[in-house]
Amino acid sequence: MEWFDNFWSVYSNLVLSLGTNALLALSIWLTLACGMLAMANAAFMGIGAYTAAILTTNYEVSFPVALLGGMAAPMLVAFIIGKPTLRLSGVYLAMATLGFGEVVRVFILNTESWTGGALGLNGIPQQTEWWHVGLAVLLTLVLLYRLRRSKIGRAFEAIKEDETAAGLMGVDVNNTKLLAFVLGALLAGLAGALNAHLTFFIGPNEYGFDRGVEILTMTILGGIGSIAGPVVGAVILTLLPEMLRAFNDFRLVINGLILILIVLFLPKGIWDPSRMRRWFGRNRQTGGH
Template sequence: MMEALSQFWASYSNLINLCLLNAFIAYGVFLALSANMFTLGTGGFMSLGAYTSVLLTMGSDAPFVVALVAGGLVSACAALLIGAPVLRLRGDYFMLATFAFTEVVRVLALNLESVTGGAIGIMNIPTKTETWHYIALLVVLIVLIRLFRRSHFGLAVAAIKSDDVVPQAVGIDVFRYRLSIFTVSGFIAGLAGGFAAHMNYFIAPGDFGLARSIDALAFPILGGVNALLGPILGAVFTTTLPEVLRFSSQLREILMGALIIGVVLYLPGGMYSLLSFSPSALGKIGRKAAAKGLAAPNPAHGDGA
């Protein structure tokens, strides 16, 4: 039994750690979405946290915890600085602004070769991230978010998500609340960047680009933006799906895209809604589909009948 567990861990430890890392990233975006902020800045914040922590551990021999916190604080300061002007934008303009921030950070990392190693990146990073780090921080983060959602601050943020006009009319400073959430989201992304850097031995500017930001946004949306465990479900689903679909390397991306589209179209509440799915709900969906089928016109009895 122990030998089987050892073999399983040797084969899938990297995948498990990646799932936990992505779940941690997902909760940072989950907080931003709780204030109705669809951000594409996660990659930029992760990049700042990753490079800051690596430069401290490799260049200054700083303790791992100090380097992680420093990376998170640098990302939080960046979120605070760009949040002041960016949060005055709405909808697509806000997403474009956060995407531009991620691209600016990526280009800077490419050109500051003396600091970041340029396109080659930084290699031989000491491995300091362990699985229990992810598990412990995820538990703490979930507990804190649960307490946050029940607090006065969390209730105000929930009201802002529904409609920011009414809360502002009753005296709630919508901008301050959103800026606070955006800053905390940046801090979490910075911590995640530090963990990722000390797990993979190597970092490069391309590791924290638009693709990373889109994946981070997809995790909580696919899992369920209103469910506390939604980010974990979305992260695990999105991370393990390519491994499950390895039987068809050519069609893997197509199948993965089709499955994600299916989740978005038929599970508006995310994958978490499957946990509360009941046979009666299935029967209701079946009856609706049958009703639509009966109501559809028969091509054999068209205008020429």
């Protein structure tokens, strides 16, 4: 198993990043599944990362408790800002949540005694193991699968299709949207807390506009028609830059072209359940003849 040890020593951070990015993609999938274009997930990731890192570095809190803190803090913030913010919709909601992300970034920059300001936090204990990330992704997929098939999941779908009609059918629209927003914040915070204890260092620029767009791209690229879609998108968007590393300066250009081609020819994402059903059905018919 020497080859595996060599592989793991070089690529362990990349493999674990696949899991944390999958959690981030699933966090924004929750709000998209409820018809909301909320762009606060990068900020929630930052809140979770800094909360967990401060707890372990400054207060020597155990890793499991720090993870709980990293999930609880963004949930609380999401609950507070969600009440007024989720009255907006579409582009206005996206703009408001992007503004919130900028507020979080400026807050981190101006609280140097806690966060290290522009220099970030160094010396975070590297306590994230592969099974922490694997278990988090597995549990998240199972819970979201059950959620989607539950009454709450059907309410998400109803609001996404027609918010007014959903309200007339007895769905508590405001509280259901708030629930999706808070659960998305929880997942983003968990991803941030795990990532902070994986990379040894975190800084405020890691959780800005670019990261928010990247999280959204993962989900749209994979497809929001199923829970597997965001995971597929996260894997592709994480691995693609590494696979194109040999192209040096042209790597980002090729990366962008590939993403554009996927969006043009697969508008519903790579993992589209309806397209796959048609494909399997056609194959079955062809095999039958």
